[in-house]
Amino acid sequence: xxxxxxxxxxxxxxxxxxxxxxxxxxxxxxxxxxxxxxxxxxxxxxxxxxxxxxxxxxxxxxxxxxxxxxxxxxxxxxxxxxxxxxxxxxxxxxxxxxxxxxxxxxxxxxxxxxxxxxxxxxxxxxxxxxxxxxxxxxxxxxxxxxxxxxxxxxxxxxxxxxxxxxxxxxxxxxxxxxxxxxxxxxxxxxxxxxxxxxxxxxxxxxxxxxxxxxxxxxxxxxxxxxxxxxxxxxxxxxxxxxxxxxxxxxxxxxxxxxxxxxxxxxxxxxxxxxxxxxxxxxxxxxxxxxxxxxxxxxxxxxxxxxxxxxxxxxxxxxxxxxxxxxxxxxxxxxxxxxxxxxxxxxxxxxxxxxxxxxxxxxxxxxxxxxxxxxxxxxxxxxxxxxxxxxxxxxxxxxxxxxxxxxxxxxxxxxxxxxxxxxxxxxxxxxxxxxxxxxxxxxxxxxxxxxxxxxxxxxxxxxxxxxxxxxxxxxxxxxxxxxxxxxxxxxxxxxxxxxxxxxxxxxxxxxxxxxxxxxxxxxxxxxxxxxxxxxxxxxxxxxxxxxxxxxxxxxxxxxxxxxxxxxxxxxxxxxxxxxxxxxxxxxxxxxxxxxxxxxxxxxxxxxxxxxxxxxxxxxxxxxxxxxxxxxxxxxxxxxxxxxxxxxxxxxxxxxxxxxxxxxxxxxxxxxxxxxxxxxxxxxxxxxxxxxxxxxxxxxxxxxxxxxxxxxxxxxxxxxxxxxxxxxxxxxxxxxx
Amino acid sequence: xxxxxxxxxxxxxxxxxxxxxxxxxxxxxxxxxxxxxxxxxxxxxxxxxxxxxxxxxxxxxxxxxxxxxxxxxxxxxxxxxxxxxxxxxxxxxxxxxxxxxxxxxxxxxxxxxxxxxxxxxxxxxxxxxxxxxxxxxxxxxxxxxxxxxxxxxxxxxx
Numbered sequence: 001x002x003x004x005x006x007x008x009x010x011x012x013x014x015x016x017x018x019x020x021x022x023x024x025x026x027x028x029x030x031x032x033x034x035x036x037x038x039x040x041x042x043x044x045x046x047x048x049x050x051x052x053x054x055x056x057x058x059x060x061x062x063x064x065x066x067x068x069x070x071x072x073x074x075x076x077x078x079x080x081x082x083x084x085x086x087x088x089x090x091x092x093x094x095x096x097x098x099x100x101x102x103x104x105x106x107x108x109x110x111x112x113x114x115x116x117x118x119x120x121x122x123x124x125x126x127x128x129x130x131x132x133x134x135x136x137x138x139x140x141x142x143x144x145x146x147x148x149x150x151x152x153x154x155x156x157x158x159x160x161x162x163x164x165x166x167x168x169x170x171x172x173x174x175x176x177x178x179x180x181x182x183x184x185x186x187x188x189x190x191x192x193x194x195x196x197x198x199x200x201x202x203x204x205x206x207x208x209x210x211x212x213x214x215x216x217x218x219x220x221x222x223x224x225x226x227x228x229x230x231x232x233x234x235x236x237x238x239x240x241x242x243x244x245x246x247x248x249x250x251x252x253x254x255x256x257x258x259x260x261x262x263x264x265x266x267x268x269x270x271x272x273x274x275x276x277x278x279x280x281x282x283x284x285x286x287x288x289x290x291x292x293x294x295x296x297x298x299x300x301x302x303x304x305x306x307x308x309x310x311x312x313x314x315x316x317x318x319x320x321x322x323x324x325x326x327x328x329x330x331x332x333x334x335x336x337x338x339x340x341x342x343x344x345x346x347x348x349x350x351x352x353x354x355x356x357x358x359x360x361x362x363x364x365x366x367x368x369x370x371x372x373x374x375x376x377x378x379x380x381x382x383x384x385x386x387x388x389x390x391x392x393x394x395x396x397x398x399x400x401x402x403x404x405x406x407x408x409x410x411x412x413x414x415x416x417x418x419x420x421x422x423x424x425x426x427x428x429x430x431x432x433x434x435x436x437x438x439x440x441x442x443x444x445x446x447x448x449x450x451x452x453x454x455x456x457x458x459x460x461x462x463x464x465x466x467x468x469x470x471x472x473x474x475x476x477x478x479x480x481x482x483x484x485x486x487x488x489x490x491x492x493x494x495x496x497x498x499x500x501x502x503x504x505x506x507x508x509x510x511x512x513x514x515x516x517x518x519x520x521x522x523x524x525x526x527x528x529x530x531x532x533x534x535x536x537x538x539x540x541x542x543x544x545x546x547x548x549x550x551x552x553x554x555x556x557x558x559x560x561x562x563x564x565x566x567x568x569x570x571x572x573x574x575x576x577x578x579x580x581x582x583x584x585x586x587x588x589x590x591x592x593x594x595x596x597x598x599x600x601x602x603x604x605x606x607x608x609x610x611x612x613x614x615x616x617x618x619x620x621x622x623x624x625x626x627x628x629x630x631x632x633x634x635x636x637x638x639x640x641x642x643x644x645x646x647x648x649x650x651x652x653x654x655x656x657x658x659x660x661x662x663x664x665x666x667x668x669x670x671x672x673x674x675x676x677x678x679x680x681x682x683x684x685x686x687x688x689x690x691x692x693x694x695x696x697x698x699x700x701x702x703x704x705x706x707x708x709x710x711x712x713x714x715x716x717x718x719x720x721x722x723x724x725x726x727x728x729x730x731x732x733x734x735x
Numbered sequence: 736x737x738x739x740x741x742x743x744x745x746x747x748x749x750x751x752x753x754x755x756x757x758x759x760x761x762x763x764x765x766x767x768x769x770x771x772x773x774x775x776x777x778x779x780x781x782x783x784x785x786x787x788x789x790x791x792x793x794x795x796x797x798x799x800x801x802x803x804x805x806x807x808x809x810x811x812x813x814x815x816x817x818x819x820x821x822x823x824x825x826x827x828x829x830x831x832x833x834x835x836x837x838x839x840x841x842x843x844x845x846x847x848x849x850x851x852x853x854x855x856x857x858x859x860x861x862x863x864x865x866x867x868x869x870x871x872x873x874x875x876x877x878x879x880x881x882x883x884x885x886x887x888x889x890x891x892x893x
Contacts, residue, residue, distance in 0.1 A: 071833060072835075074832070132884045201826055202831055204831070206826060208837050211809065212770065213833070215835060217772070248878055280753070280756045353772070353870075354774075402832075433774065529884070640872065643873075647870075647873070670775050670777075670779040671777070675780075675868070683879070685875055
């Protein structure tokens, strides 16, 4: 039994297909054909399988493999759309099958907004190769030249004779043909696209809205048992003893045991496992667990201690990461200078589906049903931790209730594996929300002591940043996602620039959160640029356009990384300004703020319009986002990603902060780590500047601009400059 | 352990459970109705929303012992004959990203539309204030509720 690969999503209910053309395409899935396991079809010679990505049966069922993990970023829909485009098939009739981890489809991960750029050409070629073979099969059938044949919506057409055959009718013949070199197969001209750029609803939507078993937490296997896992609240702490006998006597509890674990903070951490006959039995037993932990690591690790250390460090000099021009001379001759301390806090990803995993140890290996964003490294981690051969580990990739970078780490996989290896049954591990809030690879906080100068002509002339960040048990190298590129804006765009860095040693595990690095840095850079624009008496949009300068490609320092295309950035800034009514008068207490940021190859600008009441109540009224990520794959999904980035960015900027006391996370659930409620959501205008650059991803680049655009708008509305997040910590009252 | 008589989606079910077991886990683990989701366990996120005698309720906060005798509806039983207008609108507006919260959103919205067939924006915002969406599909949720309300009104006046 394999719940993940069973096409539950398409079977037994009406399927909602393409939204293209405003239509609402309903088609009834064919029960018998789809109900069969994929593996049983593969070996049949009648089936056309020119690559792992495409399967066409003589009955006309076209199946496209969705290769990457789906976490809500939409790749289960958008990547198959790329195949369908070149295959020239009607997307609404195609069956989408989620791939497990395999070795013949290229890298399978959900991170870095890489799914689109890494797979665009690969998947186009897969579709085009299949189409070429179907054309060849038709040419052979009719004894005509391939040049006389065209395709449309899953049929090969011979216009001269008026004949046509469906892909299904051609499948068995096509299956006998040699597979051509995909590099020689003609790809469509973009003007011929019918699927790409259209609005297509998520392929799992019908399953989502009817509550079908779909997510990691929904996996169910015969004889399955349920597990919870308690780890030391102090990061890195070990178990000394626990009341295991008492726990084992509780109703429904099958087993309770200590897992020694490893010292790898991203791996199997020490803790106490509870195995029970239901999730609730495991959770309620966990609440009665009494563990004596070794908490020696906790001393001195609190948010207050970190802030005090940061203040001390910022007063001194840090390690110099970059120095251009003569910063001190520029400050000496400046017309205006500004000095400010910026801060952004630690954050948790808070995926709505908590971490967890299902596993079944049998036959010397383990089968997983995992929501990992990095299943390959997850498999490696399990293999290395338990000394198991990789080929004995099978990974089914299951839809995740949100990722945002949390599931780039695979701690839940080694935890469930440790339990599964002891339990002679399939086991589902579910974290409580409290586990999830406390044990994370947190977005690291950052402190920036800034000085900036504008010259007599009102241009940004010098910038000094002493960046105080964190090292994991280190004051020498930044912790994961805690570093800063010496190319970060405005480096490379002003003559006099200095970046210094100091590190606070921490025990807090850190890691990537949506647009890592950028998600904090954009707030600082775009906020301080705004301060300097106002100091210079300049319009914030004009000041930014001037900073970017002429349209050109600005290379990365040392040639590593991607160049910065100022023309593309200026294009989205101008578009956002135009669409937002930048410069038009607003009532007292309202203001607009602008920000731009380049990350993950995406150029994004945002204008926010907010109102702040004299009592200090913030209302975000409207947000305009302009984005250039090249051509759009799925317009509906792309807009959804930007809209979601805005809401996510608002939650982050407005409310969210993780703090630590005595080496442990203070926050525990959504009452003290809020998400934006429906009534606080602004109207959002989404605009794509679809340049002819190669298409790139959209999961991340829309997120970093949100906090600075909102905070700059708050300043415009009421004169209160937000230099420390979240906004709720600031007093916005004015008169 | 004790036996409890439940009526879930119109079907009488007898379940064996500890009396303090939240209905959420009875639905998910015992009755194999996984559409109702665990998000917080403390009535904070709305992912576990069901209808309890027609009213939206957080099933993570309701002990199974208190659920006896009530008419319980889950997302699986919301519209057994096909998609209801809310579910259709959710698909038409392509609301979901990860989709994890959406069953709870739809259940809350369904209760709202039953009581207020023509809700104002403020009423929609208020009714759904306790349903969190981590992916930020807020503007689409609003649009889909309005579209479903319009469709229901058209059906009612037809």
